[in-house]
Amino acid sequence: MEVKQCGWPVVSGEQKMELYLESDSQNESFARVVVAAFMARLDPTLEETDDVKTAVSEAVTNAIIHGYADKKGIVRICGRIAGSTLFVEVEDWGCGIPDIAKAMEPMYSGMGQERSGMGFCFMEAFMDELTVISEPEKGTTVRMIKNIRRESGKEQVDCAWTASGN
Amino acid sequence: MEQVTYVVSGRSLIVQLPYEVDDHTCKGVREETEEYIREKKINRMIFDFSKTGFMDSAGIGVLLSRYRRMKELGGDVLLSGEDPKVRRLLRISGIYQIMESI
Numbered sequence: 038m039e040v041k042q043c044g045w046p047v048v049s050g051e052q053k054m055e056l057y058l059e060s061d062s063q064n065e066s067f068a069r070v071v072v073a074a075f076m077a078r079l080d081p082t083l084e085e086t087d088d089v090k091t092a093v094s095e096a097v098t099n100a101i102i103h104g105y106a107d108k109k110g111i112v113r114i115c116g117r118i119a120g121s122t123l124f125v126e127v128e129d130w131g132c133g134i135p136d137i138a139k140a141m142e143p144m145y146s147g148m149g150q151e152r153s154g155m156g157f158c159f160m161e162a163f164m165d166e167l168t169v170i171s172e173p174e175k176g177t178t179v180r181m182i183k184n185i186r187r188e189s190g191k192e193q194v195d196c197a198w199t200a201s202g203n
Numbered sequence: 204m205e206q207v208t209y210v211v212s213g214r215s216l217i218v219q220l221p222y223e224v225d226d227h228t229c230k231g232v233r234e235e236t237e238e239y240i241r242e243k244k245i246n247r248m249i250f251d252f253s254k255t256g257f258m259d260s261a262g263i264g265v266l267l268s269r270y271r272r273m274k275e276l277g278g279d280v281l282l283s284g285e286d287p288k289v290r291r292l293l294r295i296s297g298i299y300q301i302m303e304s305i
Contacts, residue, residue, distance in 0.1 A: 062227035069257075087257070087288050094259040098226045146264075151233055153263035155296055162295055197297020 043126040043180070048119035052078075056114040060101040060129070068114055069093045075116045076123050079185040088163035089123065089183055095156040096127035096179045103147060104131025104177055121185050125164075128178045134171040141169065143196050155196045162194035207232055209239060214278075215247040216240075218269075220255045224262040232265050236272075246278030249305070253284030263296045270302060281305050 043053070054075050058064040069090040076089060093114070100112045110131055117124040134140045140147065141161075146154035161167050166182040205221035205228060216239050221228050239245050248269055252258075270280045282304045285293060293299055 062225075062230070065225050065227050066223055084288070090257060091259050091292070094225055094257075098259065098261065102226060151264055151268050153260045153267055153296065155260040155263055159260050159292075159295075194295065195297070196295050197300065 043115040043117050043124055045117065045124055045180070048117075051117055051119040053118075054116045056116075058097075058112045058114065060105040060108070060110045060112055060131075062098075062101060064112070065094055065097050065101070068097045068112070072114065072116055072125060076118070076183075076185065079118060079121055079123065081185045085183065085185055089125070092160045092163045092181055092183075093125060093127065095159050096125075096181070099156050099179070100127060100129035100131065100177065103134075104129035106132065121187060123183045123185055125181045125183075126178060127181075128176065130176040133173040133175050133177055134169070135173050137169050137171055158194065158196035162196060165191060207235070209235065211239065211243050211245070214244055215249060216243070216245045217249045217251055219251045219253075220262070222254055222256050224252075224255050224258040224265075226259070226261040229261045229265045233268060236269060240272070240276070246273065246276050247281065248273055248278075249281045249283055251283050252286070252289050255284075255289055256286065258289050258292055260296075263292070263298065266298055266302065 056071055058068060072093045073086050073090050097112055110129060113128040115126040139145055141157040143158045144154040146152040160181060164181040164183045168180040171177040205223060207221060207228065208219045210217040216236065250266065273280050280302050282302055285304060
């Protein structure tokens with residue numbers, strides 16, 4: 038069986054993994070531990086591993102609580118390593134996001150007062166690249182890239198509401 | 204099974220967070236703290252991160268929700284025992300602009 042492509046062009050010599058999970062909140066920790074173990078071969082710093090674990094946790098949690106709204110569904114996680122770059126894709130076939138720009142605004146939460154609305158901002162802060170593809174009633178794909186052991190030259194993202202004018 | 208545990212001291216509630224603070228482990232915190240607020244007239248919550256080694260935005264959601272609740276009651280929320288990675292998340296989220304670490 039061939040591992041499905043993760044949406045990025047194929048690079049020769051790359052390594053891949055693919056994981057399908059049920060949308061159960063207990064699988065959030067499982068997913069981030071799997072991705073952390075997969076990226077270990079790049080010899081990341083502890084901070085880099087923590088960054089990826091947080092970003093994966095945000096994406097998988099979004100798939101479970103927003104995509105499937107606590108109904109049963111499948112979350113697919115695909116990891117690829119090419120050189121010193123880690124690619125992670127988290128896909129669901131849930132309700133999709135009608136307005137991606139709005140969903141990605143800091144402090145926006147579709148779920149009311151109990152959620153921080155910082156999920157996408159954390160993904161942006163802790164990864165080098167973030168792409169969100171979504172279609173209502175079809176599902177959502179989150180693609181993230183992290184360069185390991187390389188200066189990203191990225192400025193620190195600020196997720197605070199004061200910075201967003203709220 | 205890692206869970207949130209609670210200690211009441213006067214009108215303060217110490218919320219001891221588990222090793223992993225995420226959507227799964229935070230599920231019951233709102234209801235559970237509401238019960239303490241009702242029964243013990245809690246007006247201060249101290250979130251104890253001394254066991255916490257992982258946190259995502261679900262933890263931030265809990266802090267913000269409980270902060271708003273305590274403010275409604277004229278109380279406050281304090282933080283304690285954060286390790287450097289938890290500190291970093293709290294800083295990025297702007298939490299330290301409204302909550303103090305003791």
